[in-house]
Amino acid sequence: MTAPIPRRGPRGPAPRWAxxxxxxxxxxxxxxxxxxxxxxxxxxxxxxYLAPPESGPVDPAWRxxxxxxxxxxxxxxxxxxxxxxxxxxxxxxxxxxxxxxxxEVVAGRLGWSLLLVGTAVAASTLAGVALGFAAGWRxxxxxxxxxxxxxxxxxxxxxxxxxxxxxxVFSVRLGWFPVYGAVAPDDLTGWAWMxxxxxxxxxxxxxxxxxxxxxxxxxxxxxxxSELGEDYVFMARAKGLSDRSVRGHARRNAMxxxxxxxxxxxxxLVGAATVVETVFSYPGLGSLAxxxxxxxxxxxxxxxxxxxxLVAVLANLAADLLYPLFDPRVRRPGxx
Amino acid sequence: xxxxxxxxxxxxxxxxxxxxxxAVMLALVIGAAVxxxxxxxxxxxxxxxxxxxxxxxxxxxxTDDLGRDLWAQLxxxxxxxxxxxxxxxxxxxxxxxxxxxxxxxxxxxxxxAIMRAVDLTLSLPFLVLVLVLATYFGRGLEVLIVxxxxxLWSRPARLLxxxxxxxxELGHVVAAEAMxxxxxxxxxxxxxxxxxxxLSSQFVRAAAVAVIVQSGVAFLGLGDPGRVxxxxxxxxxxxxxxILTDAWLWWVVPPGAALTVLIVGLAxxxxxxxxxxxxxxxxxxxxxxxRRRLPKEPPExxxxxxxxxxxxxxxDFDGTPAVREADLRIGRGRxxxxxxxxxxxxxTLGLAVIGLVPRPGRIRCxxxxxxxxxLRRLGRAGLQRVRGREVAIVPQAAxxxxxxxxxxLSQVAEAAALGAAPDPAGAAADMLARVGIPEGRHRAFPHxxxxxxxxxxxxxxxxxxxxxxxxxxxxxxxxDVVTQQAVLDLLDDLRADLxxxxxxxxxxxxxxxxRADDLAVMGSGRIVxxxxxxxxLSRPRxxxxxxxxxxxGGLEAPMPDPQPAQGxxxxxxxxxxx
Numbered sequence: 012m013t014a015p016i017p018r019r020g021p022r023g024p025a026p027r028w029a030x031x032x033x034x035x036x037x038x039x040x041x042x043x044x045x046x047x048x049x050x051x052x053x054x055x056x057x058x059x060y061l062a063p064p065e066s067g068p069v070d071p072a073w074r075x076x077x078x079x080x081x082x083x084x085x086x087x088x089x090x091x092x093x094x095x096x097x098x099x100x101x102x103x104x105x106x107x108x109x110x111x112x113x114x115e116v117v118a119g120r121l122g123w124s125l126l127l128v129g130t131a132v133a134a135s136t137l138a139g140v141a142l143g144f145a146a147g148w149r150x151x152x153x154x155x156x157x158x159x160x161x162x163x164x165x166x167x168x169x170x171x172x173x174x175x176x177x178x179x180v181f182s183v184r185l186g187w188f189p190v191y192g193a194v195a196p197d198d199l200t201g202w203a204w205m206x207x208x209x210x211x212x213x214x215x216x217x218x219x220x221x222x223x224x225x226x227x228x229x230x231x232x233x234x235x236x237s238e239l240g241e242d243y244v245f246m247a248r249a250k251g252l253s254d255r256s257v258r259g260h261a262r263r264n265a266m267x268x269x270x271x272x273x274x275x276x277x278x279x280l281v282g283a284a285t286v287v288e289t290v291f292s293y294p295g296l297g298s299l300a301x302x303x304x305x306x307x308x309x310x311x312x313x314x315x316x317x318x319x320x321l322v323a324v325l326a327n328l329a330a331d332l333l334y335p336l337f338d339p340r341v342r343r344p345g346x347x
Numbered sequence: 348x349x350x351x352x353x354x355x356x357x358x359x360x361x362x363x364x365x366x367x368x369x370a371v372m373l374a375l376v377i378g379a380a381v382x383x384x385x386x387x388x389x390x391x392x393x394x395x396x397x398x399x400x401x402x403x404x405x406x407x408x409x410t411d412d413l414g415r416d417l418w419a420q421l422x423x424x425x426x427x428x429x430x431x432x433x434x435x436x437x438x439x440x441x442x443x444x445x446x447x448x449x450x451x452x453x454x455x456x457x458x459x460a461i462m463r464a465v466d467l468t469l470s471l472p473f474l475v476l477v478l479v480l481a482t483y484f485g486r487g488l489e490v491l492i493v494x495x496x497x498x499l500w501s502r503p504a505r506l507l508x509x510x511x512x513x514x515x516e517l518g519h520v521v522a523a524e525a526m527x528x529x530x531x532x533x534x535x536x537x538x539x540x541x542x543x544x545x546l547s548s549q550f551v552r553a554a555a556v557a558v559i560v561q562s563g564v565a566f567l568g569l570g571d572p573g574r575v576x577x578x579x580x581x582x583x584x585x586x587x588x589x590i591l592t593d594a595w596l597w598w599v600v601p602p603g604a605a606l607t608v609l610i611v612g613l614a615x616x617x618x619x620x621x622x623x624x625x626x627x628x629x630x631x632x633x634x635x636x637x638r639r640r641l642p643k644e645p646p647e648x649x650x651x652x653x654x655x656x657x658x659x660x661x662x663d664f665d666g667t668p669a670v671r672e673a674d675l676r677i678g679r680g681r682x683x684x685x686x687x688x689x690x691x692x693x694x695t696l697g698l699a700v701i702g703l704v705p706r707p708g709r710i711r712c713x714x715x716x717x718x719x720x721x722l723r724r725l726g727r728a729g730l731q732r733v734r735g736r737e738v739a740i741v742p743q744a745a746x747x748x749x750x751x752x753x754x755x756l757s758q759v760a761e762a763a764a765l766g767a768a769p770d771p772a773g774a775a776a777d778m779l780a781r782v783g784i785p786e787g788r789h790r791a792f793p794h795x796x797x798x799x800x801x802x803x804x805x806x807x808x809x810x811x812x813x814x815x816x817x818x819x820x821x822x823x824x825x826x827d828v829v830t831q832q833a834v835l836d837l838l839d840d841l842r843a844d845l846x847x848x849x850x851x852x853x854x855x856x857x858x859x860x861x862r863a864d865d866l867a868v869m870g871s872g873r874i875v876x877x878x879x880x881x882x883x884l885s886r887p888r889x890x891x892x893x894x895x896x897x898x899x900g901g902l903e904a905p906m907p908d909p910q911p912a913q914g915x916x917x918x919x920x921x922x923x924x925x
Contacts, residue, residue, distance in 0.1 A: 034466075041467050049483050156361040163618065167610035169559060171566045171581060172603035179590040179599070246748035248703060250762040250808055251735030263752045275469075282474030286563050290585070300475060301567055304482050316479050319472045327470055339752055339792040 031331050035324050042320035046313045047094050051087070098317075104310035108302070113314045117296065121318065124295035126208075127288070128280050128322075130216045135223035135280075136273040142224070143231025143269075144262055150236050159232070166225030170283050174218045174290035181214060188214050215291040222283045223276050230272035234265035267337045270330065277326030281319050362619050369615025376609045380425035387419035391575040395419075399587075399594065408597040411580070412587040420580045421601050427576035428558050428609055431492055435557035438496035440550045443503030444542070448534055450504070451511030462508070468501035477560055481569060488571040491564060495557045502556075503549040510545060514538050544624035551617035555610050562606055577602035645721050646714035654679045654816055654848040655700070655738075659713035662695050662704055669695045669708070671872040677816065677865075682842065682849040684863030684880070686856045686895065692872040693852050694743055697818045701738050702730045717816070735762055739809040740818040746801045746825060749793035755779065755804040756789040759811055766812035778807040781844075782837060799830040803837065810841055817841075818850045823858065835862055856895055860884060868892045 285297035565578025
C-alpha cells in the first residue's frame with residue numbers, strides 16, 4: 012500500500028516527542044529556578060518574612076537555626092543543588108501554618124483543583140466551540156453579532172463578581188447549593204457522596220467556565236471564518252454538498268487551532284481558579300495559594316506555584332500530542 | 348471595492364455599533380475618574396458615617412463596615428483601574444513591541460532566546476505568578492503595575508513578532524533595505540507604521556487584562572492597603588458578608604458593574620481596532636440572500652443542439668461591474684473556450700452559472716437555461732442538486748481545493764454519495780483510477796500527492812456523478828508544461844468517455860485554441876467576440892481579440908489544425924515523478 016515516506020535529511024530531524032519533551036523540561040526547570048530565586052532576590056532577608064523586623068529584634072541563634080532549617084545558609088550553588096535534590100525526592104519542606112509536610116498538604120488539594128479546572132476546561136471548550144462555529148458560519152449576521160456581543164460581555168464580568176452573584180442568588184436566596192466546601196463534613200458514601208460533590212462543584216465550575224469560554228470562542232470563530240474562505244470549502248459547495256456537509260468540512264479543519272487554544276486555556280483557568288476557589292471556599296490549590304500568601308507560608312506557596320506550573324505544562328504537552336490527531340499533515344508528514 | 352477613507356469607514360455597521368457602545372462605556376469611566384472630586388461629597392478612604400448605613404441622600408450607596416462612603420469608593424475606584432490599565436498596558440505593549448522588533452529583526456539565537464522567554468511566561472499561570480511576585484516584592488500599587496506589565500508583555504510580543512517577520516518580507520521593505528536604508532529607519536518608517544493598528548488592539552487587550560488582574564488581587568485582599576479600588580470594595584463586601592443581607596445591592600453590584608462596564612468597553616473598542624488592523628476581517632461577511640421577482644413567463648428553452656444558454660448575464664461587486672450583459676452558448680458535445688486576460692470577468696461568469704459568485708457579488712440575467720430548466724428558478728436547494736450532478740466545476744487553484752484533513756478517496760466518495768451510484772466508495776475508486784491515480788495513492792491525504800495528482804483528484808471529484816457540463820477554470824495554471832498537456836489530454840479523454848460538454852476558461856489563448864471547438868473572447872466584463880475557433884482566429888472582428896492574438900504572436904494566421912505550441916514532448920506519467 013502506501014510506501015514509507017523518506018525523511019527530509021540524511022539523518023532526519025529529532026523525533027517530535029523528543030523535541031517537545033526537551034522544551035517542556037526547560038519550562039519546568041525555569042519554574043523551579045524562579046521558585047528558588049524569588050525569595051533570594053526579593054528585598055530583605057528571608058528571615059524577615061518569618062519574623063517581620065517591625066515586631067521586634069530577633070535572637071541571632073534562632074536566626075541561624077531558621078537559616079539552617081530552610082537551607083539558606085550555604086552558597087547559592089550549594090543551596091540550589093540541595094533544593095533541586097529535595098525537589099526530585101518530593102521533599103517540599105514543612106508547612107509553616109500547621110507543621111505538616113508540604114507535599115502532603117498539597118497532595119490533598121490537587122485532586123479538587125484538577126476536578127474543578129478540568130470540568131471548567133471541558134465545559135468552556137464545548138460551549139466556546141459550539142458558539143464560535145455558530146457565529147463564524149455567517150459572519151456579520153445578526154446571530155454572529157448577537158453571540159459575539161454576549162460572549163464579550165460575559166468575558167468582561169470579573170470572576171469574583173460572577174461568583175459572588177451566583178453564590179448570592181443560588182445559595183443564599185434560593186438555597187439550591189451549599190455555600191462552601193467541596194464535600195460535606197459528614198461521612199457520605201457512594202452515590203450520595205458523588206451527588207454532594209457534584210452539587211458543591213456546580214457553582215465554582217460554572218463561574219470558571221464563564222471565565223474560560225471567551226478565549227475558546229474567539230479562536231473557534233476566527234478559525235471558522237478563515238476556513239470558510241479556503242478553496243476546499245468552495246469545492247465542497249461546487250460538488251453539490253449541502254450547507255450541513257460544507258460546515259462539517261470547515262469544522263474539521265477549524266478544530267486544529269481550536270484544540271491548541273482550548274488546552275492553552277488551562278493555564279489561564281488555573282490562575283483564575285485562585286479567585287474562584289476563594290469565593291466558594293473550595294479546597295483546591297488556588298485557595299491554598301491564597302491562604303499561604305496571607306499566612307506568609309513560603310514553602311507551601313512555592314510548592315503550589317511549582318505544581319500549578321507543572322499542570323499548565325502538562326496541558327501544553329497534551330495540546331501538542333493531540334495536534335496530530337486533528338491534522339494529518341503533522342501525523343503523516345509527506346514528501347512536500 | 349470602495350477604498351476606505353478613514354478607519355471608521357472601514358468598519359462594518361455592526362462593528363461600528365460595538366465600537367460606539369464601547370466608547371460610551373469608556374467615556375463613563377473616564378468621566379468618573381476625572382470628576383471624582385466633584386462627584387463625591389465624602390472621602391473614599393475615611394469614615395464619614397456609621398458602619399453599614401443604608402443608602403441615603405448623604406450617602407447615595409450607603410457605607411461599608413468601616414463607615415466609608417461607597418459612592419465615593421465607586422467614583423474614586425475608576426482612577427485606580429484606569430491608572431493600572433493605562434500604565435501597565437503602555438509598558439507591556441512597549442516592551443512587547445521592542446522584544447518583537449528585536450526578535451523579528453535580528454533572528455537567529457536572539458530571536459530564539461526571546462521567544463523561549465515569551466513561551467515560558469505564557470505557559471506559567473498568570474494570576475498565580477503575579478500573586479507570588481507580589482508576595483515577595485510588596486503590595487504597593489506601583490509594584491503591582493510593574494509586575495503585571497512584566498508578565499503581560501509576552502502576549503503582544505508573540506503576535507507582533509510574526510507580523511514583523513511578515514512585513515519584513517514585503518516588497519517595498521526589501522527594496523528599502525536593498526537601497527541601504529538603516530535598520531532604525533526601516534523599523535520606524537516601514538514596520539512600526541504598519542504595526543500601528545495591531546498595536547492599538549493589543550494595547551486595549553493588555554489594558555483589560557491588567558484591570559482584571561489588579562481587581563482580582565485587590566479582591567483577595569492582597570492589594571495596596573492605601574488605595575481604595577473596586578476590587579478592594581468587593582473584598583470588604585465579601586468579608587462583611589454583604590451577600591447575606593440587602594447590602595449586596597449597593598455594596599457588591601455597583602463596583603462589579605463598574606468593572607464590567609470598563610472591561611466590556613475595552614473589549615468592544617479592541618474588537619473594532621482588530622477589524623481595522625486586519626482588513627481581511629472586514630471583507631466578505633455573510634449577506635442576507637436577495638429575493639428577486641422573476642417574470643411569470645419562463646424564458647424560451649435552449650434551441651436544439653445547445654446545452655447551456657446564457658443571455659444578458661451581469662455580475663457586480665458593490666456596484667463595480669465584473670461581467671456586463673454576457674451572452675454565451677455551449678453546444679452539445681462541444682468544447683467552448685473562453686479566453687480573456689486576468690480580471691476580464693471570465694471566472695466570475697463561470698461561477699455565476701452555478702450561483703457560486705463570491706460575496707458581495709450580485710447576479711442579474713435575462714435567462715439562464717440548461718435544456719428545459721431555468722437555473723434562475725431553482726432556488727438554493729435546487730441549485731445545490733444541479734451542482735456536481737448536472738454542472739460540475741474544476742475551480743481555479745484546484746490544487747488547493749482538497750480538504751487537507753480527508754483522504755482523496757473519501758472526498759471523491761463524498762461527492763459520489765450525492766449521485767445515483769449504489770456504491771459511492773467503489774465509484775470513487777473507479778473514477779480515481781480512471782483519472783490516473785494509482786490505487787495505492789487513493790488513501791493518501793492531499794499533502795502527500797503531487798500538484799498534478801491533486802489536479803486529477805479534483806477532476807475525478809467533479810465528474811464522478813457524470814455531469815452533462817464541466818466548467819474547467821484555468822485547470823492548467825501553476826502546472827509545468829508537461830503536466831499541463833497531460834491534464835488537457837485527460838480532459839479530452841473524460842469528454843469522450845463520459846460525453847461531457849466542456850467549458851474551458853483560460854487566459855492562455857494558444858492552449859485553448861488547440862483544443863476548443865468554439866471560442867469566446869472576453870474583455871472588461873463583456874463577451875466581445877464568439878464563434879467557431881477557426882473563424883475567430885482567422886477573422887477576428889473585435890480589436891480586443893486582435894490584441895490578444897498579437898500578444899501571443901504567431902497566431903494571426905488561420906490555424907486549420909492547431910498544434911500545441913512548439914514541440915511539446917509526449918505527454919506521459921512524468922508528473923508523477925516529482
